Amino acid sequence: xxxxxxxxxxxxxxxxxxxxxxxxxxxxxxxxxxxxxxxxxxxxxxxxxxxxxxxxxxxxxxxxxxxxxxxxxxxxxxxxxxxxxxxxxxxxxxxxxxxxxxxxxxxxxxxx
Amino acid sequence: xxxxxxxxxxxxxxxxxxxxxxxxxxxxxxxxxxxxxxxxxxxxxxxxxxxxxxxxxxxxxxxxxxxxxxxxxxxxxxxxxxxxxxxxxxxxxxxxxxxxxxxxxxxxxxxx
Numbered sequence: 001x002x003x004x005x006x007x008x009x010x011x012x013x014x015x016x017x018x019x020x021x022x023x024x025x026x027x028x029x030x031x032x033x034x035x036x037x038x039x040x041x042x043x044x045x046x047x048x049x050x051x052x053x054x055x056x057x058x059x060x061x062x063x064x065x066x067x068x069x070x071x072x073x074x075x076x077x078x079x080x081x082x083x084x085x086x087x088x089x090x091x092x093x094x095x096x097x098x099x100x101x102x103x104x105x106x107x108x109x110x111x112x
Numbered sequence: 113x114x115x116x117x118x119x120x121x122x123x124x125x126x127x128x129x130x131x132x133x134x135x136x137x138x139x140x141x142x143x144x145x146x147x148x149x150x151x152x153x154x155x156x157x158x159x160x161x162x163x164x165x166x167x168x169x170x171x172x173x174x175x176x177x178x179x180x181x182x183x184x185x186x187x188x189x190x191x192x193x194x195x196x197x198x199x200x201x202x203x204x205x206x207x208x209x210x211x212x213x214x215x216x217x218x219x220x221x222x223x224x
Contacts, residue, residue, distance in 0.1 A: 011143055011158075013214030014207060018136045020217055027130060031123055046123075065221060087220050094209040095126060101206050102125030105132055108199050109177060 017094075020065050025050055025058045030067060031095055033084040037071075043082060062088070129206075132177050137162055137170045142179060143207055145196040149183075155194060174200070 021027055025047065032038065032046040044055050059082060062068035067088035073079040133139055137159065144150065144158040156167050171194060174180035179200035185191040 010211050011140065013211045013218065014139060014143055015136075015214070016218050017210040017214035018139060020214075020221070022136050024127075024130045024134050027126060028123065031126060065217075087217070090216060091213060094206070094213050097206040097209050098129040099122050099125045101203060102127070102129030102132075104202060105177075105199070106125065106128050109132070 020067075021091075021094075023058070025054065026062060026067075027091070027095060027098070029055070029058055029062065030084055030088050030091060033068065033082060034089065034092070034095075037081045037083040039079070039081055067091075132179075133203075133206075135170070137166065138174060138179075139203070139207060139210070141167070141170055141174065142196055142200050142203060145180065145194060146201065146204070146207075149193045149195040151191070151193055179203070 028047050029043065032043055038046070040052075040055070040059075043059075044050060044052065047055070050058075059068060059070070063070055065087075066085055069083045069085050071081045071083065073081065140159050141155065144155055150158070152164075152167070152171075155171075156162060156164065159167070162170075171180060171182070175182055177199075178197055181195045181197050183193045183195065185193065
């Protein structure tokens with residue numbers, strides 16, 4: 001087991017991951033983008049409960065961490081689209097495990 | 113792939129998981145406890161960079177979510193120990209995937 005022994009070196013990489021994914025929104029945004037590129041308003045609707053200011057801030061941070069790509073199309077008016085990168089897609093297993101654990105957690109705590 | 117299609121039902125369970133694990137400390141605390149029960153000061157040292165106030169708050173929240181058990185031993189002075197629960201241990205795969213992704217992320221972004 002990875003966690004048996006709680007090796008400090010493993011703790012470092014988990015810290016790196018948590019720093020990049022910090023907060024409750026980033027994984028949800030990436031999850032929404034995993035079904036295809038989206039525009040800001042569409043993304044906001046799918047994630048749900050996020051303010052425009054927060055979504056904008058989170059998208060910028062995801063861009064810096066190379067998890068999301070922002071593309072501006074030369075239309076009139078200009079169209080902006082957000083796409084998940086290959087590095088973002090590599091979070092799939094993390095999301096999958098969180099999904100399964102979330103289901104188990106709901107059973108344990110919330111009870112339905 | 114779980115994430116292909118970004119099914120809103122999967123999004124719900126991921127939200128549940130992120131709500132329970134919110135912030136940068138909870139998984140690190142659980143990871144430190146995965147090597148065995150620990151006292152407050154020992155835990156604080158292993159997690160690193162966390163204030164006593166925050167650690168105390170996080171431990172209370174982890175108790176409410178049945179991820180950590182707090183045991184008081186009838187010694188003089190009383191001894192308090194924190195143990196990871198079976199539900200907490202069930203996060204192992206999440207931590208494992210975060211560990212692997214953290215390593216890859218360091219390579220991609222930090223470059224070492």
